Amino acid sequence: MGQKHEISDETIEYVGILAQLEIDDTQKEKAKKDIGEMLDYIDKLNELDTEGLEPMTHIFPIQNVFREDEVTNDDGKEDTLANAPVKKDGGFKVPKTIEG
Amino acid sequence: MSLMDKTAYSVGQMIKEKQVSVTEVVEETLKTIEEKDKQVGGFLTVAKEEAVEEAKKIQALLEDGKLQGPLAGVPIAIKDNINTKGIKTTCASKILYNFVPTFDATAVQNLKTAGGIVVGKTNMDEFAMGSTTETSAYKITRNPWNLDHVPGGSSGGSCAAVAAREVLCALGSDTGGSIRQPSSYCGVTGIKPTYGTVSRYGLIAYGASLDQIGPVAKDVRDCAALLETIASYDKFDSTSMARKQYDFTSALTRDVKGLKVGIPRDYLKEGIDEDVKGAILAAAKVLEKEGAIIEEFDLDLVDYAIPAYYVVASAEASSNLARFDGVKYGYRTKEYENLHEMYKKTRSEGFGEEVKRRIMLGSFVLSSGYYDAYYLKALKVKRLIKEAFDKAFEKYDVLLGPVAPTTAPEIGKSLTDPLKMYLGDIYTVSINLAGLPAMSLPCGFGKNGLPIGLQIIGNCFKEKDVIRAGYTFEQATEEKYIQKGRV
Numbered sequence A: 001m002g003q004k005h006e007i008s009d010e011t012i013e014y015v016g017i018l019a020q021l022e023i024d025d026t027q028k029e030k031a032k033k034d035i036g037e038m039l040d041y042i043d044k045l046n047e048l049d050t051e052g053l054e055p056m057t058h059i060f061p062i063q064n065v066f067r068e069d070e071v072t073n074d075d076g077k078e079d080t081l082a083n084a085p086v087k088k089d090g091g092f093k094v095p096k097t098i099e100g
Numbered sequence B: 001m002s003l004m005d006k007t008a009y010s011v012g013q014m015i016k017e018k019q020v021s022v023t024e025v026v027e028e029t030l031k032t033i034e035e036k037d038k039q040v041g042g043f044l045t046v047a048k049e050e051a052v053e054e055a056k057k058i059q060a061l062l063e064d065g066k067l068q069g070p071l072a073g074v075p076i077a078i079k080d081n082i083n084t085k086g087i088k089t090t091c092a093s094k095i096l097y098n099f100v101p102t103f104d105a106t107a108v109q110n111l112k113t114a115g116g117i118v119v120g121k122t123n124m125d126e127f128a129m130g131s132t133t134e135t136s137a138y139k140i141t142r143n144p145w146n147l148d149h150v151p152g153g154s155s156g157g158s159c160a161a162v163a164a165r166e167v168l169c170a171l172g173s174d175t176g177g178s179i180r181q182p183s184s185y186c187g188v189t190g191i192k193p194t195y196g197t198v199s200r201y202g203l204i205a206y207g208a209s210l211d212q213i214g215p216v217a218k219d220v221r222d223c224a225a226l227l228e229t230i231a232s233y234d235k236f237d238s239t240s241m242a243r244k245q246y247d248f249t250s251a252l253t254r255d256v257k258g259l260k261v262g263i264p265r266d267y268l269k270e271g272i273d274e275d276v277k278g279a280i281l282a283a284a285k286v287l288e289k290e291g292a293i294i295e296e297f298d299l300d301l302v303d304y305a306i307p308a309y310y311v312v313a314s315a316e317a318s319s320n321l322a323r324f325d326g327v328k329y330g331y332r333t334k335e336y337e338n339l340h341e342m343y344k345k346t347r348s349e350g351f352g353e354e355v356k357r358r359i360m361l362g363s364f365v366l367s368s369g370y371y372d373a374y375y376l377k378a379l380k381v382k383r384l385i386k387e388a389f390d391k392a393f394e395k396y397d398v399l400l401g402p403v404a405p406t407t408a409p410e411i412g413k414s415l416t417d418p419l420k421m422y423l424g425d426i427y428t429v430s431i432n433l434a435g436l437p438a439m440s441l442p443c444g445f446g447k448n449g450l451p452i453g454l455q456i457i458g459n460c461f462k463e464k465d466v467i468r469a470g471y472t473f474e475q476a477t478e479e480k481y482i483q484k485g486r487v
Helices: A009-019 A025-047 A077-081 B008-016 B022-040 B048-063 B106-113 B156-163 B180-186 B220-230 B274-289 B302-323 B339-350 B353-366 B371-395 B418-423 B429-433 B463-476
Strands: B043-046 B075-079 B117-122 B169-174 B189-192 B212-217 B260-264 B293-297 B398-402 B438-445 B451-458
Touching (some): A009 A025, A009 B353, A025 B302, A025 B353, A025 B371, A025 B418, B008 B022, B022 B043, B022 B075, B022 B156, B106 B117, B106 B220, B117 B156, B156 B169, B156 B180, B156 B212, B169 B189, B180 B189, B180 B438, B180 B451, B189 B220, B212 B220, B220 B438, B220 B463, B260 B274, B260 B371, B274 B398, B274 B438, B274 B463, B302 B353, B302 B418, B353 B371, B371 B429, B398 B463
Parallel strands (some): B075 B117, B260 B293
Antiparallel strands (some): B169 B212, B189 B212, B189 B438, B398 B451, B438 B451
8 A cells, every 4th residue: 555645855844843953864764664654554544533522631520720829938049950961150051052 | 488479468467477577578569679570670779778777667557556458568679650759760861860869758668658768760661661671761670470571561670570589568559450461471360540649749750640559469468458558649740539448458358249340352352362262261260150240341442452552642742751951850961052952952852662652642742733643543532441441340340351461572673663562551551541440460471481461450549459360369269370470
């Protein structure tokens, strides 16, 4: 059976941008095939008539769970930074994001 | 009988009756792990010093009469996607190779409050994505029943360690069968609770609408006691449900008289091994003899659960795993020119193949132009699947079926064809989509000598029906399927 969903280079590059992943040329062919095959399979869902149905995000009807915005912990700065790959002056250090 | 062959519950009692000290139990556990784990490979981290220290503290609390629960002093292994304060937690991924949590997951906190002792972190499929524990970035885990076979996954390390009697009990997590399927393959008992029963706070998210932490142990009693200990309403998890009762151990009675049990006909049709089918039907006979009313019926939409699941789980994974970018924790690529390049290189080098495959699929189904056709469609099908179960539970108290179509496959045979591997999840994923509780417990052995698991599925919040049916099966069969692996 031939693959129905042909994923284009353009689509896979776009997926790479969304997923924040580098996809080199060899991986690209494999990714196109993998996603295509999965989509062929997922097409099975189209056999079902779901017209007018409400999508179900959660099983139980719990809506917004609110609580008072009260501070119950200390500042936790050291804990927050404890696992940072690179830190500086009490903050996460990242490469420069603006010119100048 | 060695200490490690006993149940967690009976060791807990021995500790209380001063037949053995907490330190002795912890040391016996550490010694056994050292001996057996070279072969099995169930652990990623053994928290030796921490456990020995903790044992002294728990012993003192016990002597002061400050700990009453059944698991006080019992060593427990924790799957490596559940945060443990001060103990490395990697999700079996390179991207979290050095991550040491600064807080405990609520489930772990609850265990500690009850006197449980964390002895180590268990191997798993990377970020819980897989059915064999082979996608771990660190090592494979072997099935204690036959070292050439996989333990299943993704909680393969937890289940293998319990099966090998390296540890009395463990925690796993279940997004699409990740507690039940390896329990089945390793011949141990595991429960996936109703969604919202155990807090997900501190569980590193894969598919947040599907994930639940649950117990893995030798028998139903231990699982019920562990579940009772870790379950709680938690304001730190907005999907946590405040339940009226958490007394799961009160359901440990041998009594299924009049219990209505449905077997979905589609669960026993083509694709299932004859050995597995035979064991499930034999188990049904056992319950029937105990007074249950057994009926086969048509559960709708069985074939649609896997495609719906992979859309929903991948979509949620792509969003949940966006946080791993080399800024806040874990791995960061060595060389980069700018922020964007750092993100991309970090993630490409840090994630394994299966994780990237699911992130890509998830990003695709959520992208504009495809969102309605795939993601929303899957959520609508999820509603239909939930309704099919609602209909079944109007008639039946519990459902019975296999956990997986086969016994544990050989190492190296599954990953080459991901789609085929996904199809093995046919009996487990729908339970997560519908938020239901389900248990896997050993009910036989295949011709190859590998364990077969029985799945008992309950309606939402009806864990007690599941536990009662499981316990009755165990008692009626004189616990003959509760056996240790061959290492």
